[in-house]
Amino acid sequence: MSYQLDRIDLHILRVLHSRGRIPVVELAKQINLTTSPCSDRVKRLEKEGYINGYHAELNAEKLGLDVQVFIHIRLDQTSFSIFEKFAKAVELMPEIE
Template identity: 55%
Template sequence: MHHPDLNDDLDRIDLRILEVLSGDGRIAVTELAKKVGLSKSPCQVRLKRLQDEGYIQGFRAILNAAKLGLEHVAFAEVKLTDTTEKALSAFNKAVLQVPEIEQCHMIAGSFDYLLKIRTRDIQSYRRVLGEVISTLPYVGSTSTHVSMQSVKDEAF
């Protein structure tokens, strides 16, 4: 996990702590300390600092989409009818209220946003697209790309 342009305030041990935690957020501090070559107390101090300074935003469970029946993933390109700050802000706020939208990225290119939408099946997706996404503020048009297989899907 080498990122040469990361903040200079992070040393090799900090980066190793982040790398280990990104693979196992539930690792015990004693085990984490062992993996990064520190004793428990200095490791706890570094861990707290990384959290306090916002390098670690939180810990969460990774859910099994297949077991939950939420394997259908589609990406929707969205073009807005208006791209003033007011319109972008209204769209951004509305997107946060839609649980099926897993990710939303403002895009520099031929469309304005790219949404990652997770549903049970194509019928559920069509419902979400028609009843929810197309009615979001300032949505002019959408274009859908259905994911056939997730080859790599990692959070940073």
């Protein structure tokens, strides 16, 4: 069963993507929820497969990977909803500015 993500779920995903090791108590405060519902949402996002795991963010510059790239993207479909989904997916990627 696939769950429809709401703005709180998306906020949780953005925070966890940038700070995967944030304590649930701090995450809950950041997204204006109490700890229990926040924890339940995180567990549901994990169970539904929106969160595959938690990883260390590496310092690309220190590793000699400080390359800046510009790309052109063409979407096969151009409806507003498709663009909105694409934009939301890109927002979750901290390495893309």
